Amino acid sequence: QSVLTxxxxxxxxxxxxxxxxxxxxxxxxxxxYDVQWYQQLPGTAxxxxxxxxxxRPSGVPDRFSGSKSGTSASLAITGLQTEDEGDYYCQSYDxxxxxxxxxxxxxxxxx
Amino acid sequence: EVQLVESGGGWVQPGRSLRxxxxxxxxxxxxxxxxxxxxxxxxxxxxxxGISWDGVSIxxxxxxKGRFTTSRDNARNSLSLQMNSLxxxxxxxxxxxxxAPTVTLNSHYFDNWGQGTLVTVSS
Numbered sequence: 001q002s003v004l005t006x007x008x009x010x011x012x013x014x015x016x017x018x019x020x021x022x023x024x025x026x027x028x029x030x031x032x033y034d035v036q037w038y039q040q041l042p043g044t045a046x047x048x049x050x051x052x053x054x055x056r057p058s059g060v061p062d063r064f065s066g067s068k069s070g071t072s073a074s075l076a077i078t079g080l081q082t083e084d085e086g087d088y089y090c091q092s093y094d095x096x097x098x099x100x101x102x103x104x105x106x107x108x109x110x111x
Numbered sequence: 112e113v114q115l116v117e118s119g120g121g122w123v124q125p126g127r128s129l130r131x132x133x134x135x136x137x138x139x140x141x142x143x144x145x146x147x148x149x150x151x152x153x154x155x156x157x158x159x160x161g162i163s164w165d166g167v168s169i170x171x172x173x174x175x176k177g178r179f180t181t182s183r184d185n186a187r188n189s190l191s192l193q194m195n196s197l198x199x200x201x202x203x204x205x206x207x208x209x210x211a212p213t214v215t216l217n218s219h220y221f222d223n224w225g226q227g228t229l230v231t232v233s234s
Contacts, residue, residue, distance in 0.1 A: 002155055036220040038156075045206060045224045046156065052218050089156055093219035099172055100146070100158035100219060 003028065004090050004103035011109040012080045020106045022073045022090030028101055030071035033093040037066055037075045040105075041086040049088070050075060082110045113137040113223045115207045120228030123197055131228060133190040133207030141165070141185040144210040146221060147192050149203035152229075157203075160192065161210065175201075197232045204229050 005023040012018040022035060029035055034053050038046040048057050050066035053073065065076045073090060090103040119131040133145070146161035160181040162169045169181050180193040190207055204227040211222040 032217050033219065034215075034217050038221075045226050047224065048220065048222050051211065051220045051222070052214070057222070091156075091220065093217075097173075098170065100148075100161070100221075102156040102158070105155045 002104040003094055003097070003101035004092060006088075006090060006103035006106045008104070009107045009109065011111055013111045014080050014082060016080050017076065017078045018080060018108065019077075020075045020088055020090075020108070022075070022103050024071050024073075024092060024101075026071065027096035028092045028094040029068065029073060031095060033095070035066065035068050035073035036091045037064075038089045038091065039086055040089065041083075046089060077108070080110050084108060085110050113209065115209065115223060115225035117205060117207050117225045117228035120205065120230045122231045122233065124234055125198060125232055127197055128193070128195045129197060129230060131192040131194065131205055131207075131230070133192075133225060135188045135190065135207075135209075138209070140188040143212070145183060145190045146208045146210055147181065147190075148206045148208050148221070148224075149201075150206065150227070151203045159205070162190070194230070197230075199232050202230060202232045 010018050037050040039049045040046040053068040054066045063079045087105045089105045094101045114136045116134045123129050144163050147159040150156050160171045162181045166183050178196045182191045206227045207225040208221040209223040
């Protein structure tokens with residue numbers, strides 16, 4: 001099992017808003033380490049989507065946003081598009097493990 | 112444009128060794144720490160190892176410590192992962208990733224990923 005916990009799947013219709021949660025602990029997210037989100041479209045490598053909790057790299061649409069509170073973080077996607085279908089992973093750093101840690105991934109289906 | 116190109120993957124029997132390489136281009140390689148992240152087919156992501164810009168500081172996940180060795184050659188803009196005593200559970204896509212510059216002490220993320228190379232450990 002992964003150090004960060006994500007729901008296995010979420011779904012939504014085109015144009016709708018969905019959120020993906022990421023729950024950590026006091027040795028990673030809760031101790032202040034930032035949370036990142038990566039998008040992995042089918043057959044491709046992961047791509048950075050959100051860094052440092054709520055920052056979008058250049059080129060990422062503002063439909064994607066991130067937030068963090070306590071030991072949890074969330075990714076919100078508004079105006080869902082079919083091309084958003086794929087897997088989404090959260091990531092942080094764990095001071096007890098001294099390791100970069102990931103969530104188990106959430107599969108987004110656009111109905 | 113940042114490019115990270117992995118090579119060296121393939122099929123190997125349990126207990127044997129394999130060496131992965133990553134060719135970097137499009138950025139000043141020795142300005143960045145570099146890491147390896149793996150992904151079991153159909154499963155999630157797992158951090159494997161990371162090396163500082165100068166190769167002095169190297170860290171490993173517990174699952175590979177003592178079996179894998181990460182190194183870099185800044186003159187050749189290359190990163191390597193020597194994998195010994197391979198096990199079936201090491202079967203995965205291995206990604207070469209660039210760690211983003213540290214802006215704050217709480218910021219630890221990867222801003223560029225290679226396309227990955229598949230390692231299959233099976234008898």
